[in-house]
Amino acid sequence: MIEVLYEDNHVIVVNKRPGELVQPDPTGDPALEDTVKAYIKVKYQKPGAVFLGVVHRIDRPVGGAVLLARTSKALVRLNEQLKQRQFRKIYWAIVENRPEQSKGELRHFIVRNGKTNKSVAYATLNAVPRNLQSDAKEAILRYTLLASSDRYHLLEIELLTGRHHQIRCQLSKIGCPIKGDLKYGASRSNKDGGISLWARRLTFEHPVTHETITIEAPTPREDKLWAYFEESVKKQ
DSSP: OOOEEEEOSSEEEEEEOTTOBSSOOTTOOOBHHHHHHHHHHHHTTOOSOOOOEEOOOOOTTOEEEEEEESSHHHHHHHHHHHHTTOOEEEEEEEESSOOSSSEEEEEEEEEEETTTTEEEEESSSTTSOGGGGGGOEEEEEEEEEEEEOSSOEEEEEEESSOOTTHHHHHHHHTTOOBTTOGGGTOSSOOTTSOOSEEEEEEEEEOTTTOOEEEEEOOOOTTOHHHHHHHHHHHHO
């Protein structure tokens, strides 16, 4: 069962669950793209193949808002917006350690290792090994500390560039690994196998009406820690 956050004739936004693939991969595991196609086919009684374009992806262990295009025209226009960095992407992350500053901007140079499917963040381009400098990409995000519990801290993050594992890698670099993210230094895994990173809000220009659309993705209601932070933020 999918959770639809927004839907019209041109686009659909759904709330992806942690552990779910956005697009099919060699594992053959169920993917959100196929689930949404099936949903559209049944709801609108489509007799033939359903067109659906994936505009952007989020990592498999991450949950939250994913935008998909229902027409080829919408897909082309949304891809151009993405290319021009016109989307506004806000994430929530539960981290193990409190950052030194309650808000700030992180700038690193990230190098992806395709063999390990992991990225490494370096403070400057000169800090990157010379043989890897041509592969290094600048990564920028802004964060704000929203709330804290006894053991964890909730950060709101605005992603200004879209690099491989960027938020996970940069937060780990400053000593704030995301809860459950063993790959980037978390002390233990989450029960559901996901990580506590959520694509919270997505803002884009509608590809046909040109209206500004902002979608907020609820965090998992059954997760007590997410529920605690949701309530903490509401009380502020």
